[in-house]
Amino acid sequence: MNTMRTPQPWLTEAKHDQLRALGLKATVPRLRIIDLLLRRAERSQHVSAEEIHDELRSAGESISLATVYRVLMQLVERGAVESHQFAGERAVFELARSGDHDHMLDINDGAILEFSDEIVRARLHQLAAEKGYEIVELELTLYVRGKGRPA
Numbered sequence: 001m002n003t004m005r006t007p008q009p010w011l012t013e014a015k016h017d018q019l020r021a022l023g024l025k026a027t028v029p030r031l032r033i034i035d036l037l038l039r040r041a042e043r044s045q046h047v048s049a050e051e052i053h054d055e056l057r058s059a060g061e062s063i064s065l066a067t068v069y070r071v072l073m074q075l076v077e078r079g080a081v082e083s084h085q086f087a088g089e090r091a092v093f094e095l096a097r098s099g100d101h102d103h104m105l106d107i108n109d110g111a112i113l114e115f116s117d118e119i120v121r122a123r124l125h126q127l128a129a130e131k132g133y134e135i136v137e138l139e140l141t142l143y144v145r146g147k148g149r150p151a
C-alpha cells in the first residue's frame with residue numbers, strides 16, 4: 001500500500017531505536033522479523049507470514065505463526081511495513097520505504113516484480129483531477145505472464 005507518509009528506512013544498527021520510536025519495545029520476535037525483512041529487502045522480495053515463520057523456525061527460533069502475524073500487523077499499523085494482497089495469493093509483506101512502487105505478478109509462477117513509472121502515475125493523478133478528485137492512495141498491480149506463454 002502506498003500512503004502519503006514517507007517511512008524511515010530501516011537500518012540494522014538502528015532497529016532498536018526505530019522500534020522505540022514506533023512505540024514498540026525491541027522484543028526478540030520483532031527484531032528477528034525486521035532482520036529477515038531487511039535481508040529480503042536487499043533482493044527486493046516480498047514474503048508471506050508463513051514463509052517468515054518457516055524461515056525463523058529453521059533458523060532455530062521458537063516463534064509461533066500467531067506471533068509472526070501479530071508483529072507484522074503492529075508494524076503495518078504503524079506504517080513501517082507494507083502488506084499486499086494480490087488476487088489468489090497469500091498476503092505478502094515488505095519493509096516500507098520512501099518512493100512509491102507498484103507490482104507485477106507473474107500468474108504462472110507467482111513471481112512478484114516491482115516497477116515504478118512516474119509518467120503512468122502522473123497520468124492517473126491527472127485522470128482523477130479531471131473528474132474533480134485527488135488520489136489518496138494508489139496501488140497498481142499488473143497480472144502478467146511471460147510473452148508467448150500459454151494462457
Ligand SMILES: [Zn+2]
Binds near residue numbers: 102
Ligand atoms: Zn514491493
